[in-house]
Amino acid sequence: MTLFDLSLNEIHNRLHAKDLAVTDLVAQAFKTICEQDDKIQAYLTLNEEGATESAKALDEKLVSGEARGLLFGLPVGVKDNIVTEGLRTTCGSQFLKNYDPIYNATVADKLRQADAVTIGKLNMDEFAMGGSNENSSFAPVRNPWNLDYVPGGSSGGSAAAVAAGEAYFTLGSDTGGSIRQPASYCGVVGLKPTYGLVSRFGLVAFASSLDQIGPLTKNVEDSAYVLQAIAGYDAKDSTSAKVDIPDYVSALSGEIKGLKIAVPSEYIGEGVDAEVKQSIMDALAVLEGLGAEWEEVSLPHTEYAVATYYLLASSEASSNLARFDGVRYGVRAENPGNLLELYHQSRSEGFGDEVKRRIMLGTYALSSGYYDAYYLKAQKVRTLIKRDFDNVFEKYDVIIGPTAPTTAFKLGSQLDDPLTMYLNDILTIPVSLAGVPAISVPCGFASGLPVGMQIIGKAFDEQTVLRVAHAFEQNTNHQQRPQL
Numbered sequence: 224m225t226l227f228d229l230s231l232n233e234i235h236n237r238l239h240a241k242d243l244a245v246t247d248l249v250a251q252a253f254k255t256i257c258e259q260d261d262k263i264q265a266y267l268t269l270n271e272e273g274a275t276e277s278a279k280a281l282d283e284k285l286v287s288g289e290a291r292g293l294l295f296g297l298p299v300g301v302k303d304n305i306v307t308e309g310l311r312t313t314c315g316s317q318f319l320k321n322y323d324p325i326y327n328a329t330v331a332d333k334l335r336q337a338d339a340v341t342i343g344k345l346n347m348d349e350f351a352m353g354g355s356n357e358n359s360s361f362a363p364v365r366n367p368w369n370l371d372y373v374p375g376g377s378s379g380g381s382a383a384a385v386a387a388g389e390a391y392f393t394l395g396s397d398t399g400g401s402i403r404q405p406a407s408y409c410g411v412v413g414l415k416p417t418y419g420l421v422s423r424f425g426l427v428a429f430a431s432s433l434d435q436i437g438p439l440t441k442n443v444e445d446s447a448y449v450l451q452a453i454a455g456y457d458a459k460d461s462t463s464a465k466v467d468i469p470d471y472v473s474a475l476s477g478e479i480k481g482l483k484i485a486v487p488s489e490y491i492g493e494g495v496d497a498e499v500k501q502s503i504m505d506a507l508a509v510l511e512g513l514g515a516e517w518e519e520v521s522l523p524h525t526e527y528a529v530a531t532y533y534l535l536a537s538s539e540a541s542s543n544l545a546r547f548d549g550v551r552y553g554v555r556a557e558n559p560g561n562l563l564e565l566y567h568q569s570r571s572e573g574f575g576d577e578v579k580r581r582i583m584l585g586t587y588a589l590s591s592g593y594y595d596a597y598y599l600k601a602q603k604v605r606t607l608i609k610r611d612f613d614n615v616f617e618k619y620d621v622i623i624g625p626t627a628p629t630t631a632f633k634l635g636s637q638l639d640d641p642l643t644m645y646l647n648d649i650l651t652i653p654v655s656l657a658g659v660p661a662i663s664v665p666c667g668f669a670s671g672l673p674v675g676m677q678i679i680g681k682a683f684d685e686q687t688v689l690r691v692a693h694a695f696e697q698n699t700n701h702q703q704r705p706q707l
């Protein structure tokens with residue numbers, strides 16, 4: 224039992240009663256990191272000095288009785304593609320191994336305004352490209368449930384840190400499943416908000432029409448609190464939505480009577496592990512017991528989602544990553560003969576294999592002669608996939624299925640097979656293409672590894688998604704922590 228096993232309200236009550244100090248919480252985080260992180264490798268950079276200073280300032284605030292932010296005193300780890308002023312931000316890439324940003328991402332500012340304490344930056348697949356964290360150019364993250372297994376990716380460090388008690392909560396980013404899939408593999412809660420709900424100003428862009436920032440937490444209530452703190456319009460992000468932000472925490476009523484759930488046959492059919500499917504069926508029975516109704520439906524274009532995603536996301540990546548040329552950011556090649564050689568050598572040395580693979584795929588899909596056949600076609604298929612969701616949401620409140628077809632796999636087992644790796648995201652990618660919100664909540668174990676249930680909602684209806692996830696969590700006991 225550590226301080227991080229307490230709920231947010233328990234922590235706040237104890238802080239208020241002066242029974243606990245923010246410095247204790249921060250010390251707890253660094254103690255656990257120091258004891259365990261050489262095994263897990265979730266952190267790339269620690270902010271021990273800065274966090275201790277912030278903790279002291281917050282403790283003074285506690286004494287003076289000043290107003291406290293929503294996430295007061297909570298130690299947070301931030302995925303390393305979210306820029307943090309003066310705190311190294313590498314994107315898991317050698318290219319940015321010496322990049323110290325001169326500004327904060329909007330979410331980093333929002334965390335500070337909410338009085339959370341940033342304790343460090345979290346390991347990830349290079350530029351968020353990967354589903355196992357083995358594409359980090361620093362070190363692979365390991366799954367706290369079994370160190371021989373991957374934690375998922377690309378926010379593997381963010382998920383593993385929460386599971387291992389190395390942060391109270393973390394932020395990740397999700398382009399095609401990067402919050403939900405690692406949350407599922409590590410047995411924590413991961414929320415991908417609706418596209419446009421959370422500002423992406425200061426998130427290093429991978430695929431701009433898909434990227435979203437969201438929380439990874441131990442439970443659904445914390446997820447609602449963090450979303451409350453980070454959601455909202457931001458003039459600095461042109462894709463930021465001007466919508467009213469509801470009260471996510473008070474949406475957690477426990478009441479789901481009459482809720483209409485759709486279960487896509489494609490999400491429980493061929494390719495889905497039998498034990499994973501069984502966990503989802505058991506979870507549906509729990510929801511039914513709470514008064515919800517479920518029916519099988521079809522999302523007929525699911526089979527095209529992975530191909531569509533890899534054309535669109537890679538095309539966007541090839542354009543977004545053009546800025547890494549050895550001149551403006553990061554590492555510069557030594558002794559190039561001329562400017563072209565400088566670009567060529569810096570990019571050859573700076574990027575890892577997966578990033579290069581995507582840049583080549585994207586550049587090819589955008590090149591003249593192939594643009595219509597690949598990029599434009601993929602855009603059209605994306606619309607069809609989105610329409611699948613629109614149709615189902617005319618009749619149903621949420622869509623439920625597994626987050627991933629299997630539990631975590633062994634380190635190294637899929638490294639030589641990018642296509643198999645890509646297919647791990649087959650159930651999260653369609654949701655990203657449709658731009659709608661989804662959460663992964665722990666719903667059981669298969670061969671000793673956590674299984675995640677994905678609850679998908681209508682655009683900007685995070686309240687319902689959180690309400691269903693919370694009702695499920697309150698009536699089950701899957702929220703467990705690994706023994707390390």
Ligand SMILES: NC(=O)C[C@H](N)C(=O)O
Pocket residue numbers: 351352353354376377396397398399400401402536648
């Ligand atoms: N970035 C993501 O959301 C994960 C996905 N596996 C990808 O490699 O693109």
